[in-house]
Structure formats: structure tokens, C-alpha cells
Amino acid sequence: MRQARAAPPIDIDSNETDTPHMNGDLTGLPAAPLPHDAVAAPSTPVTAPASRDRRKALRRMGAVVLSFPALPALAAGVAGAATIVAVRVWPASDYTRVTIESDRQLAAKSFMAANPDRLVIDIDGLELNAGLKELLGKVKPDDPYIAGVRVGQNQPRVVRIVLDLKQAVAPQVFTIEPVAAYKNRLVLDLHPTRERDPLLDLVREKEAAESAAAQSVNDALGELIGRIDRPQTAASSAESAASAAALPPQRPASAVARIETPPPPAPPLKEVAPEMSQSKLDRLIVIAIDPGHGGEDPGAIGPTGLREKDVVLAIGKKLRDRLNANPRIRVMMTRDADFFVPLGERVRKARRVQADLFVSIHADAFITPKARGASVFALSTSGASSTAARWMADKENAADVIGGVNSKAVKDAGVLRAMLDMSTSAQIKDSLKLGGEVLGQIGKLAKLHKGSVEQAGFAVLKAPDVPSILVETAFISNPEEEAKLRDPDYQDDLVKALATGIARYFAKNPPLAARHRAL
Numbered sequence: 227m228r229q230a231r232a233a234p235p236i237d238i239d240s241n242e243t244d245t246p247h248m249n250g251d252l253t254g255l256p257a258a259p260l261p262h263d264a265v266a267a268p269s270t271p272v273t274a275p276a277s278r279d280r281r282k283a284l285r286r287m288g289a290v291v292l293s294f295p296a297l298p299a300l301a302a303g304v305a306g307a308a309t310i311v312a313v314r315v316w317p318a319s320d321y322t323r324v325t326i327e328s329d330r331q332l333a334a335k336s337f338m339a340a341n342p343d344r345l346v347i348d349i350d351g352l353e354l355n356a357g358l359k360e361l362l363g364k365v366k367p368d369d370p371y372i373a374g375v376r377v378g379q380n381q382p383r384v385v386r387i388v389l390d391l392k393q394a395v396a397p398q399v400f401t402i403e404p405v406a407a408y409k410n411r412l413v414l415d416l417h418p419t420r421e422r423d424p425l426l427d428l429v430r431e432k433e434a435a436e437s438a439a440a441q442s443v444n445d446a447l448g449e450l451i452g453r454i455d456r457p458q459t460a461a462s463s464a465e466s467a468a469s470a471a472a473l474p475p476q477r478p479a480s481a482v483a484r485i486e487t488p489p490p491p492a493p494p495l496k497e498v499a500p501e502m503s504q505s506k507l508d509r510l511i512v513i514a515i516d517p518g519h520g521g522e523d524p525g526a527i528g529p530t531g532l533r534e535k536d537v538v539l540a541i542g543k544k545l546r547d548r549l550n551a552n553p554r555i556r557v558m559m560t561r562d563a564d565f566f567v568p569l570g571e572r573v574r575k576a577r578r579v580q581a582d583l584f585v586s587i588h589a590d591a592f593i594t595p596k597a598r599g600a601s602v603f604a605l606s607t608s609g610a611s612s613t614a615a616r617w618m619a620d621k622e623n624a625a626d627v628i629g630g631v632n633s634k635a636v637k638d639a640g641v642l643r644a645m646l647d648m649s650t651s652a653q654i655k656d657s658l659k660l661g662g663e664v665l666g667q668i669g670k671l672a673k674l675h676k677g678s679v680e681q682a683g684f685a686v687l688k689a690p691d692v693p694s695i696l697v698e699t700a701f702i703s704n705p706e707e708e709a710k711l712r713d714p715d716y717q718d719d720l721v722k723a724l725a726t727g728i729a730r731y732f733a734k735n736p737p738l739a740a741r742h743r744a745l
């Protein structure tokens with residue numbers, strides 16, 4: 227084995243003829259195991275003269291390529307280099323996706339290399355061009371997974387992309403056939419090697435908020451103690467507290483006020499705080515908020531260009547903040563940024579945190595721009611409650627196709643479907659109650675498309691044990707409703723209606739005591 231070079235300085239453009247050598251430089255790996263080595267023959271010039279190598283290489287590429295010298299025009303049309311239409315990067319803490327869109331399907335091989343971690347992708351039938359080089363500028367410094375990108379013409383017709391990584395990843399590289407507005411897509415998904423535990427995240431987030439609150443009390447207390455020269459009585463302590471409250475501008479008055487009562491300080495607070503947080507956690511209500519679409523799937527687009535995925539994320543975040551203001555509630559967002567989440571993954575996320583509720587937020591388009599009004603949907607296992615409901619469910623269920631799900635990765639799709647089809651009538655009954663409360667509140671501020679909760683086979687509502695609704699907040703295809711959706715004040719009103727509907731549901735249907743979360 228040839229020694230790999232440490233910290234390879236890459237000059238992939240200048241090295242075009244020395245392919246095996248370059249492989250070593252580019253990846254830190256010896257050249258031999260690379261999949262395209264058979265094509266790159268110049269390393270054995272005596273037994274394999276260039277012309278023979280070329281024939282050999284061309285043979286491997288297929289008969290169509292052999293026609294290239296004779297019929298360049300035809301060859302360019304049939305088997306010439308693919309044209310890159312666009313490159314997109316969707317960074318998120320869940321995973322980062324890189325999409326390379328082209329006018330024909332790209333064949334790619336990929337492998338991971340370590341020390342430092344890199345993902346190397348060789349794309350066949352491609353010439354390095356400006357479109358692909360755009361990728362370099364599209365990776366943001368705060369991308370959770372990608373530290374940098376290098377692109378080079380590894381061989382004639384083979385472009386090598388090296389993603390320098392911030393951490394080891396479990397990559398998924400796959401292609402998607404043309405669909406909707408997209409041509410062929412080559413997708414590189416960089417998943418973490420260890421999946422985050424969303425429930426643990428929620429608990430940590432809650433603990434961090436509580437300890438920050440406790441810390442601010444302790445800080446005030448520490449400052450107060452620092453100002454006291456000798457042991458004090460409760461009365462003089464309160465006096466000092468009052469003066470302390472007057473002095474430091476950053477101390478919230480309420481925090482200082484609280485320390486007036488306990489006599490000399492720290493121990494009582496430390497004892498009380500964990501008890502409080504534990505009792506709160508035991509009764510924690512977890513609500514899954516699911517902003518529809520995201521990433522490659524823009525959802526519906528309004529007449530002036532407002533995208534459903536953006537507006538529902540904004541509404542979802544506002545709803546999260548409003549609900550999280552209640553210390554008994556913690557919200558889990560199925561997505562909190564602009565990235566694609568498969569429908570089944572949304573359901574799985576909700577179940578992993580044992581959510582008490584699942585609320586999917588949308589703002590769709592209809593065939594006619596005149597369609598208007600909000601709708602609330604629950605699951606149906608036996609046909610849709612109306613043609614429009616079925617149409618809407620079909621449209622929402624197509625999100626996976628447009629967003630780009632890796633069908634190979636969903637090996638257990640059958641098992642998953644069977645599990646989801648176990649959706650109980652109890653879930654649907656609760657979902658209808660929840661939907662009714664939410665619809666009642668939305669009806670106070672917006673026109674309703676239909677006065678009752680509709681039902682259809684929405685894939686995203688299929689958690690068998692979580693009451694789940696899908697709210698179509700408005701028709702983004704309607705110019706007036708698009709304008710409303712864009713308006714932050716209207717978004718606030720909508721969020722208030724959703725939160726009130728949820729609160730009314732819980733008031734009438736308290737979360738089961740049995741639903742304790744194992745922490």
C-alpha cells in the first residue's frame with residue numbers, strides 16, 4: 227500500500243494526466259481500490275499504449291461513446307457530457323442535503339475517507355463546468371456537516387467532488403427521476419452517524435432554560451452576598467436586596483424579589499430547583515408541530531411568489547414559541563429550518579417523543595385561484611369525506627416524490643406502512659375533537675372552506691397513537707389569502723387561534739397520566 231499523504235494540498239486541476247497519483251492526493255487513499263481505475267489506464271504505458279487504453283476505456287463506457295469521433299454532433303446529443311441545471315445545498319442539524327440537478331441522469335460512485343473525514347463522489351459522464359463550480363459558493367460556514375467543497379475533473383468525463391466534513395457522516399447518494407419542475411437529480415444526503423435523540427433534546431432544552439433561570443437568581447444572590455460584610459438578619463438582607471435591585475440594570479426585578487424571603491441563601495435554592503424541574507417533567511405535554519414541505523419541496527406557491535414551505539415554517543415557529551411559554555408544554559418541531567423531511571419521518575419523530583398531539587401546518591393551492599378559506603383535516607382509513615379532501619390528501623402525499631425521498635433507504639417501507647395502517651379509531655376520534663376545537667377558533671378570524679373537520683388518507687396523520695390534524699391555514703393560490711398569510715399580524719392571529727384550540731382540547735381531554743415519558 228502506498229502511503230497516503232497527510233493533509234493533502236489539493237490542486238486537482240493541474241494534475242489531470244496523472245490520475246492515479248491524483249487520487250491519492252485528493253482523497254488520502256491509495257489509487258488502487260478506486261472504482262474507475264480500470265478506465266484510467268495511463269499508469270502502464272509499455273503494455274498498454276495510449277490508443278489501446280482509449281479503446282479499452284471507451285468500450286467500458288458503452289457502444290454509443292464509440293461513435294463520438296465520427297459523429298460529434300450526434301454523440302453530444304446522446305452521450306455527451308450532461309449539463310448541470312442547478313446545484314442546491316440544504317443544511318440542517320438533522321442532515322445536510324446537496325442536490326445536483328442535470329438534464330440527464332448522472333451515474334455516481336461515492337466513498338468515505340477518514341483522517342480527515344471526507345465524502346468523495348465521482349460522477350460519470352460529466353465535464354467540469356461553471357454550474358458545478360457554483361457548489362463551492364453554496365456551502366455556508368455554519369453548515370453542520372460540510373467544512374468545504376472541492377470539485378475537479380478527475381478524468382475525462384469523470385468529475386470528482388470532495389466534501390470535506392466537520393464530522394463523520396452516514397451518506398446516502400441516490401438519484402431521482404424528473405418530477406414536477408425538476409429535471410434529473412443526484413442527491414447527496416449527509417446524515418449523522420449517530421441519530422440525535424429528540425426527546426433528550428427536549429429535556430435538555432427545558433433543563434437549560436430552567437438552569438438559566440436558576441442561574442440568574444443565583445447571580446443576583448451571589449452579588450448580594452458579595453455586598454454583605456457580615457452575617458445578616460432576614461430584615462437587613464431584604465434591605466440589601468432592595469438596594470441590589472436598584473443597582474444592577476440587568477437583574478430582573480422579580481428574580482431579586484424572590485431572594486428576599488429565604489434567609490442566607492444557596493442551599494435552599496439548590497434543593498428546591500431539581501424538585502421543581504422533576505415534577506414539571508413528569509407532567510410535560512409534548513406537542514409535535516409539523517410545518518409542511520421544506521427543502522426541495524416548496525409546497526404551493528402564491529401568485530406573487532410566496533412559498534408555502536416558508537410561510538408555514540414562520541407560523542410553526544410562532545406557534546412553538548407561544549406554546550412553549552407554558553412551562554408544562556414543550557414543542558418538538560419536525561423541521562425548524564428549510565429542509566426536506568419525508569412524511570414517514572415526520573410521523574416517526576412525533577412518536578419518538580411520544581407526542582400528545584401532532585399538528586401539521588399547510589397553506590395550499592387549489593385548481594382555481596378563487597378557492598379560499600381554512601380547512602382542518604383528520605385521518606380517514608375508509609375513503610375521503612369529500613372529493614376535495616381526497617384531492618388535498620393526494621397532493622400532500624406527493625411531497626415525498628417532489629422533496630426527494632431515498633426509496634432504497636426505506637427498506638422497511640412495507641413494515642412501516644403496516645404499522646401506520648394500524649391507526650386506531652380512537653386516534654381518529656381524538657383527532658376529530660382536536661380538529662373541531664381548532665376549526666372553531668380559526669372560524670373566528672378567517673373564512674372556513676368547510677364548517678366541519680374533513681377526513682382523508684393523509685400519510686402524515688398516520689401515527690396510530692397520536693391525535694393528529696392537518697391545518698390548511700388558507701389557500702395561498704388566492705391573492706387575498708396570500709396577502710394575509712404574508713402579514714405577520716395575521717400570522718399572529720392564526721397562531722393564537724391554533725394555540726387556543728389546542729388549549730381547549732386539553733382542557734376537555736387531559737393528557738393521560740399513563741403517558742409518562744421514560745427519561
Ligand SMILES: [Zn+2]
Pocket residue numbers: 518519525526534588589590622
Ligand atoms: Zn401543503
